[in-house]
Amino acid sequence: MAPGGFFGRALIVEISGRGTTSSPLELDDRVLRAYLGGVGLGTWLMHRLAPPGVDPLAPEAPLAFVFSSLVGTPLTTSAKFAVVAKSPLTGLLTDALASSQFAIAGKLTGHDALVLRGRADELSVLLIDGDGARLEPAPELAGLSADQAEKAARARYGRGWRTAAIGPAGERGVRYATVSHDGRHAGRGGLGAVLGAKNVKAVLVRAATKVAVADQAAVLAAARDLRQRSFGPATAKYRELGTLANLLAFNAVNTLPTRNFTAATFEAAPRLAAEELHEMRTVARNSCASCTIGCEHIYSRKGGGSQRMEYENVFALGPLCGVSEPDDVFAASAKCDELGLDTISAGGTIAWAMECAERGLIDAPWLRFGDGAALLRALDAIGARTPGLGELLAQGSRRAAAVVGQGSIDFAPQVKGLELPGYEPRTLQSMALGLAVNARGADHNRSGAYEADLSGELDRLDGGAAHVAAAIGTEDRAAVMDSMILCKFLRGVFTDPFTDWAALLASVTGWDIDAEELHTAARRIVRAKRAFNLREGATAADDTLPPRMLETPLELTSGRQATLTAERLNTMVSGYYAARGLDPSGRVVQKDLADLLIDVL
Template sequence: MAPGGFFGRALIVDVGDDAATAAVCELDDQVLRAYLGGAGLGTWLLHRFAPPRVDPLAPEAPLAFVFSSLVGTPLTTSAKFAVVAKSPLTGLLTDALASSQFAIAGKLTGHDALVVRGRAAQLSVLLIDGDGVRLEPAPELAGLPAAEAETQARQRFGRGWRTAAIGPAGERQVRYATVSHDGRHAGRGGLGAVLGAKNIKAVLVRATTKVGVADEAGVLAASKDLRRRSFGPATAKYRELGTLANLLAFNAVSTLPTRNFTAATFEGAPRLAAEELHEMRGVARNSCASCSIGCEHIYSRKGGGSQRMEYENVFALGPLCGVSDPDDVFAASAKCDELGLDTISAGGTIAWAMECVERGLIDEPWLKFGDGRVLLRALEAIGARSPGLGELLAQGSWRAAGIVGQGSIDFAPQVKGLELPGYEPRSLQSMALGLAVNSRGADHNRSGAYEADLSGEVNRFRGGDAHVSAAVGTEDRAAVMDSMILCKFLRGVFEDPFTEWATLLSLVTGWAVDADELRGTAARIVRAKRAFNQREGATAADDTLPARMLETPLPMASGRTATLTAQQLQAMVDSYYVTRGLDEEGRVRPSDLPDLLFD
């Protein structure tokens, strides 16, 4: 019998020709307890079902929608799921989290995960519920934005279905295409391209069962307490201004990447700031499914309509490209939503191309820093994979730099092929380490070490052992939150995170989990991700930053410069390996492999 909160099975679906077949993979208590769900369980499933060195866009490459024991409970922010696959952008493991009713309906098909393999003969939708699976041709959805595809799917199949869909970029296998649902996105790493390669425009799920918890009264009491605390000061910033509140703060302390990381302050930042936009354009605040925080802020757009804006899409399409006009940034963000593109990778790749144009390496003189009008033109070319520039930039900055050559890889803003988020590594050196060693690549959600830098817990300009401890700690906490799954915006609500998380997990599952076990679980999940990448060819040479960050001092608003050398970063990376129990090449030791339960 499965523990509370779980069904103890994953559905393995093969799509091929004009039909879909399915088989059940039993998930025993040991595996569920070792990986929890979400990103953790997704990593275990990829180890089991992805052939070694498989092309991420090959039919046999799996893509998994993974739920957790908390999905469907009244715990705030628990309506989340992970999409896990081998990334076509990086060639390594990627997982992206998202919140919507899709999570609840997907789990209540009676499965803890849905794994999709194969390739349909024509563009189709995949339907999964308690009665099984079926594949339906859907040529009429070709070329539609994900939101329109969702609407048409509901009209065709009924409102009881919940939908995750791809846009035109996913159909054309742009390497950083997203999977979208209810206006939200599993964005990073190109998961939409993986689904597009399978000729699946959308996955539809319908709830047909229920799942119990071990202690209903305890879960209800914990839910009420967590909801009350979620309205406290730890989440006030997100409720009042959203993540965009970070923009002016980062600009003030020279951590706002600008013009492809050539600067860390942006003169146009006030025009894009949450404070300015909230006053002039704020129209609504919204929440994800089953969330009491409400971090989503909606702004009016020029010419009508509205747009959800967050720090990362504003940073990537604004300061990173030198663009300060909010109308241009709003329009570019809306275009990414329409096409189904990750805004961070889109902005980072365009910013790299703008610098290549400046240097005479790409002959597209119209593509200039600071001209917001060119963003839409560039994004349209990427979404269409138009010959020349569109096809080049659809590869992402790492692969594009390999094509252009001439030293352009030195300023491509990526780690392991994934474009950097809006944090300047030279002035945030705990974050520099976190970005360098993270299994997904340059990632602020799987390694939030910037918290230590910005809190003053460490000297953010001089990395050392304290920074290693901060990076490991935030990586462990993220591993648990991404697997249970809980929203990162709750992290400040927990005074004793591992103890409180263990209590929640025990109430739901019936396991006698304590903080020490959960810390071990976090370390296991981090090791499992590295072991997958190790299997796929990753080496210690990948645990680094672009040459620009390690060779060029960063000018700051204070008049000083911030410097991070290759030797300084390597010393932290070596210390990270020791702390993680890895060998000197950053590999998981053979003696630790049995603990990962891959056999």
């Protein structure tokens, strides 16, 4: 019998021609307890189901929608799911989280994960409910945005079905295409391209059953408590201004990446800041499914319409590309949503191309920093994969730099092929380590070490042992939250996070679990991600940052310089390996490989 909150099985859907075959994969209680669900369970599934060395866009490459024990409970922010696969952008493990009713309906098909393999003969939709999976041709959806495809599916199949879909970029194999649903996105790593390679435009799920929790009264009490805490000061910033509130704060402390990381302050930042936009434009607030925080802020657009804006898409399509006109940034963000593009990778790749054009390395004299029209033109080219520049930039900055050569890889803003988020590593040196060693690549959600840098408790300009400990701590906390799954914006409301999380899991699952066991699970999940990447050819040489970050000091507004040398980063990486129990080359040792339970069914 499965623990509370779980069904104890995944559904493996094999897509072939115009049909499917489905089979259950029973999930041992030891695996569920060891990996918790979500990203952790998805990582285990990739070890079991992804053939070593598989091309991420090959039919046999698995794509998993993974749920957790908390999905369907009244716990705030619990309506989340993970999408996990081998990334076509990095060639390594990738996972992305998203919130919507798709999570609840997908879980209540009666499965803890839905795993897709194979390829349809023509563009199709995949429907999964209590009766299993079926494939239906949908050529009429070709070229539609994910939102348009979702509306078409709802009209065709009814409101009881919940949809995750791809846009044109996913159909065309852009390596950083997203999977979208309810206006939200599983964004990073190219998961939309993986779904597109299977000739699946959309996955539709319909609830068919219920799942029991171990202690309903305890879950309801915990939900009331967490709801109340979610209205406290720890989440106030996100309720009032959204994540865009970070823009001016980061600009003030020289950590807002600007013009492809050549600067860390943007002179026009106030024009794009939440504080100014809040006064200038009508603002609506919205919440994810089953969320009480309400961090989503929607701004009116010139000429009509509205757009959801967050820090990362504004940073990537604004300061990183030198674009200061709010309407251009709004339009670029809307275009990314329409095409189904990860805004961070799109902005990072275009910023790299802008620098290449200004250096005369590529023939695109129109592509210049600060030109909003050029930004929009480049996005159109990427979404259509137009011959020449569009095809080049659809590969992401690392692959594009390999084509262009001429030293352009030195300023490609990526780690392991994934473009850097909106945090300047030279002025946030705990974060620098987190970005360098993270399994997904340059990522701020799986390693939020910037929290330690900005806490004032260590010198963010001088990385050392304290920064190693901080990076590991944030990585462990993220591993648990991403597997349970809970929103990161709740992290400040827990008094003693691992103890509090263990209590939540115990009430749902019935496990006699404590903080120490959760710490162990976090370390296991981090090792399992690394072990998958090592299997796929990653080495210690990948745990680094672009040469620009390690060779060029950053001029600060205070008159000081921020310097992060290769020697300092390598010392921190070695300290990270030692603290993680890895060997000096960053490999998982044999006894810990056995602890991953890869062979358990």
